[in-house]
Amino acid sequence: MTSIKHFAAMMSRRQLLGAAAGGTALVSATAWAKTTNMGLPEAAVMEGAGTQITPPPSTGVPYTPVVTLNGWTLPFRTNNGVKEFHLVAEPVERELAEGMTAYLWGYNGQSIGPTIEAVEGDRVRIFVTNRLPEHTSVHWHGMILPSGMDGVGGLSHPAIPPGKTYVYEFDLVKSGTFMYHPHADEMVQMAMGMMGFFIVHPKDPAFMPVDRDFLIMLNAFDIDPGSYVPKVMTMTDFNLWTWNSRIFPNIDPLVVSKGDRVRVRVGNLTMTNHPIHMHGYDFEVTGTDGGWVRPEARWPEVTIDIPVGAMRAYEFDAVHLGDWAIHCHKSHHTMNAMGHDVPTFIGADKTSVSRKIRLLQPDYMPMGSTGMAEMGAMEMPLPDNTVPMMTGWGPYGPLEMGGMFSVVKVREGIAAGDYADPGWYENPPGTQPWEWTGEMPDVTRASDPAGSGAVAPSSSQGQTAPVMGEGHSGHGQHH
Numbered sequence: 001m002t003s004i005k006h007f008a009a010m011m012s013r014r015q016l017l018g019a020a021a022g023g024t025a026l027v028s029a030t031a032w033a034k035t036t037n038m039g040l041p042e043a044a045v046m047e048g049a050g051t052q053i054t055p056p057p058s059t060g061v062p063y064t065p066v067v068t069l070n071g072w073t074l075p076f077r078t079n080n081g082v083k084e085f086h087l088v089a090e091p092v093e094r095e096l097a098e099g100m101t102a103y104l105w106g107y108n109g110q111s112i113g114p115t116i117e118a119v120e121g122d123r124v125r126i127f128v129t130n131r132l133p134e135h136t137s138v139h140w141h142g143m144i145l146p147s148g149m150d151g152v153g154g155l156s157h158p159a160i161p162p163g164k165t166y167v168y169e170f171d172l173v174k175s176g177t178f179m180y181h182p183h184a185d186e187m188v189q190m191a192m193g194m195m196g197f198f199i200v201h202p203k204d205p206a207f208m209p210v211d212r213d214f215l216i217m218l219n220a221f222d223i224d225p226g227s228y229v230p231k232v233m234t235m236t237d238f239n240l241w242t243w244n245s246r247i248f249p250n251i252d253p254l255v256v257s258k259g260d261r262v263r264v265r266v267g268n269l270t271m272t273n274h275p276i277h278m279h280g281y282d283f284e285v286t287g288t289d290g291g292w293v294r295p296e297a298r299w300p301e302v303t304i305d306i307p308v309g310a311m312r313a314y315e316f317d318a319v320h321l322g323d324w325a326i327h328c329h330k331s332h333h334t335m336n337a338m339g340h341d342v343p344t345f346i347g348a349d350k351t352s353v354s355r356k357i358r359l360l361q362p363d364y365m366p367m368g369s370t371g372m373a374e375m376g377a378m379e380m381p382l383p384d385n386t387v388p389m390m391t392g393w394g395p396y397g398p399l400e401m402g403g404m405f406s407v408v409k410v411r412e413g414i415a416a417g418d419y420a421d422p423g424w425y426e427n428p429p430g431t432q433p434w435e436w437t438g439e440m441p442d443v444t445r446a447s448d449p450a451g452s453g454a455v456a457p458s459s460s461q462g463q464t465a466p467v468m469g470e471g472h473s474g475h476g477q478h479h
Helices: 185-190 351-360
Strands: 025-027 077-079 082-097 100-107 116-119 123-130 140-143 164-171 176-181 196-201 212-219 240-243 254-257 263-270 274-278 283-286 303-304 311-317 322-328 391-394 398-403 405-411
Touching: 100 164, 116 123, 176 185, 176 263, 176 311, 196 212, 196 263, 212 254, 254 303, 263 274, 263 283, 303 311
Parallel strands: 025 164, 082 123, 116 196, 212 263, 254 405
Antiparallel strands: 077 082, 082 100, 123 164, 140 176, 176 196, 212 240, 263 311, 274 303, 274 322, 283 311, 322 405, 391 398
16 A cells, blocks of 8 residues: 655646636535635645545544555635535546456546545535536435535536536534545436545544545446446446445555554445444444444444445544455355356256357366366466456465455554555464374264254264254264
8 A cells, every 4th residue: 555645746736627628617606615715726636546545634624544455535725714615526447456447437546535534623625626518416415515515417406517607505514434525416426436425523532533544435337348337227236346436456555553443434335225244253243334333322233234325434443453354245246247147057057058168169167067166276367457257366275256345454554644554464383273183983863853953973982972953062963
């Protein structure tokens, strides 16, 4: 991961978007507050796909900046006590993974758009410039604000025409995890990748502090191999399930120091729910769309289901060293570029048909007769601009994963603000399974067809096995 000690040097600088900048206009009407600024804030742009780390604020209310995996936080300026941001809605090119780029719509050079961070009680002014070929708007999902600022095109205000800049201005009356996305031609614009996080930190620094605070936006695309633009009419058969518009193995890990209090915030702007499961830990759910969960109302989980259009935040204390998987537990969502019409070949003898196919296609590789795991290790020619269905390697071989998958890496002694990948965890001796090469006991089998539950004694041991359902140390297996 890359630090942003020299944040400005990491971004492409874009011209100030004022009245002289190609006809871009600042619109003031009753739906938007009038401003006293002398020009637009600079529209910062991010072109890389690495995770950018924002330093803690040097003034104002202290807080731990969030870490948007494979994303970044939008800079702001302060104008007469108001925090001013500049979002640019525009076509972007997003690297979903090494070897695959998508032509999307997003904000400030990326999809997902940059994270907006502010503090409860702040007044914010957000300039939104539309560089799309059609009108747009920005809905501030979950936030409490005036009706006219809610961002529903045609209802809250007229949609923002191409080439125009509108201003949203409101007070942040509560802390929490919020999202932003269009509410104009929403089906198309969200399918093209237009979304982002809006984080409001508590005004009391002592309220629910954490050492590390990660953001994951669940989104999805349907992009045929060899093509670049998502199919916006897809309702269910998405083939690329992403976190922050990235797919494993190119989703950065969640790097944590042992002893840290860690928060993970997950928002879902796909068209289905996602049960997010983290290995190695149980955690407590501390936030929902409606706000923070009171301590007496929190509940323990190892998997938290994220409904459509919703957010959940959970927290844990990093006490267990290791590399711990974190992923969606819908198995097809940890795959890439899936073909949904592929038949199941398990148990099929493809020897004869493979010989015939190779007469036409010499490089044909039959797969699927024993399952699909072999795809994780094989390297075969692929169409341009796509990725294997299973990919990613760990210290012991192929991980056979893709899509919505990453790793929480807990280590000793990682400094605050350090999110560099520490590499793979070396498990201490005696803490991994080992191969058994000794004698295998005979299998005990049920012998009572009447279903009484009694089992026959093992022929080799001459002892009566325990009745099914009773506790036992189980050197055999019941079938």
